[in-house]
Amino acid sequence: MHVSFFSYSSEWQLNGFVGQGFIAADDTQFVVGEDDTSFNITEAAFAVSWKPMEHIRIASALSYRQWGSLAEGGANFDYLFVEYSHQVGDGILGIRGGLFKNETGFYSSTRDVPFTRPSIMLPQSIYSDYFRDAQLHIEGGDLFGMHQIWNGAIDWHVSVGKVDVTEDLDRNVMGSEKLGCFGSERYYSGDIEFQNDNLRFGLTYYDAEVSYHPYEETYYPGDIRLKNWVVSGQLRYWILEFTAEYMTGDRLINGLVFPPMADEFVDSGIGYYLDFRAYLPHEVELFVRFDKHIDDKDDADGKEFEATTGLPAYFSYTDDWTLGARWFLNSDWLLAAEFHWVEGASWVTPIVAPDPSKQSKHWSMFALQLSYRFQW
Template sequence: MKRVPSRFFSLVLLLAPFYSWSSEWQFNGFVGQGYIAADDTQLVVGEGDTSFNITEAAFAVSWKPIEHIRIASALSYRQWGSLAEGDVNFDYLFIEYSHQVAEGMLGIRGGLFKNETGFYSSTRNVPFTRPSIMLPQSIYSDYFRDAQLHIEGVDLFGMHQIWDGAVDWHVSVGKVDVTEDLDRNVMGSAKLGSFDSERYYSTDIEFQNDYLRLGLTYFDAEVSYLPSMEDYYPGDIRLKKWVFSGQFRYMNFEFTAEYMTGDRLINGLAFPPMADELVDSGIGYYLDLRAYLPHEVELFVRFDKHIDDKDDTDGKEYEAVTGLPAYFAYTDDWTFGARWFLNNDWLLAAEYHWVEGASWVTPIVAPDPSTQSQHWSMFALQISYRFQW
């Protein structure tokens, strides 16, 4: 269990002075178990065609010892087939100060917290608050999850009533919290070396009312790489991305679209360092149409597209330079899914992915055409239970 002991004792020391005058506690959590079957790929399932190693769980605590001060923490467990080995870590651990200002609120938090990229980044760990079992990989890639999700630093935030809705905003500075999952998913094995965080900063603003939701995010995340094997080189990966988000709700229908653009800058890693950085100007977007039916049933269809380099949309230049098939430079993913809230505490979800391309199939630096086809598919099933008191 990585990093839990030191942060656990830090939390105990932090809470101790307030214990005698505690005023408000909240406890909640969830557990989810899934199953994935895949054809013509080893993504998630590894060398087999199926995997039951799709397990998520979390237990969260929020405490307001005095007015304006909140302390929050969550321990989470996540095993996601070959993408994430089962481990217990802090999902967040922070102290927060907030104060009402006119008809809004301003606040600041410090510690370990979630980033706010797009609509679903900060809530992607919880089956009940994300729109599907697997999020659109063009925006919320599972392979690079560690370099974007958990931030150790400071977050300045606010909420303001405006027109007939509210505006939320965040300005965050810190470092990303990486694990060995990033080493395996990018390089192919943790034995080849390790990644470490260099810096992270982002700005996010979002408007929402009863029928409309709009968002804009910019983030700059950098991780460095230290090799432990020959033929690999020290280096770094830096993402500088913009995310534009929109959602419209009408009667029992909901349409969501998000678009990401920006640069991925790479130095070193699996090739000798060059005088100039290798820069890919990639794009990604998805279109999601959802219907809310009686008996708490949701049906959705989604098209998700990712291109590593917008100047090489069909991957031909990638193939000429690397010798690898062109389909490793792009991905088109059609997803058909359903979610059923059996009651307030239970959720059953199922989805089918029909995919062409493999730009987000691991390992990213050394993809293997012998185990990854151009056309492939995946079926996912998950049941989840949540609790609160």
């Protein structure tokens, strides 16, 4: 469900946040690169929303994100769109056009805001950091609606356009932006969610495609296409919350590592996570989460992958146990910490050319982040 920064009660809304983190990792270069630690975990955004008339809204956010080796620091538009909405009965029907964020699962549209995501590192089985550029930012149009029903609300989106990619995708997938570049291609999706005080359910389908243009003969021109379904559910009772999301679909690859005349490579992967959370006194959250990803559901242990590629089987799957805590010091400050015990490396970069000498089967990661938000 789209969670907006903004209120419709004022013509102008201005707000933002800044967050600084630290990550330490053992037996991996994921996020930290060649070092065991990284302080290059910085996020910031300044957002503005303007309603020049009753049904029209213009919204924009300028963001900065440096996420270790996965994202180089730089300022970019997080979204920039014009929106028309109109009240229909007890609900809203609207359309927006421009640059906006997709609605996959519970957290995609707000994944870069520390206060609206459930942890520092989101479950990589659903919200992969290495492929975020090929899914997150969409240039196009979004038809949406919200309707009151069953003591809750149904929220839906239908989006079409093309993905907005950067050089981060080149490095994370291929290993270096010097080898070639990915280009923006088509994107379309549908998302529907229901939410009330105790329950939240969602269903998303998306089809995202990026093309690849090599700079040298090491790889071939081609494209990557993702066609995925995501089913989401959440139950809240007393101080407890249970969240689960499941993704299944196909990854289709033409070219890149295969000659142009070769058959299209298709693998059908699955990913899911289970998150148990307790909301304690003094605005403290504790959670434990299990996150699982398999590149090919017909090769869950990776033996066929190893026989075909010569790489260790653990590069085809990942099991991640996470223990974490979040503490809202007050309404504006958030301190978060988490520890990951991981087996496997299916979402460790670079995806196309993994290096067993730099990535172990069993590895761990600790993350810490302090964030501050403001609003006028």
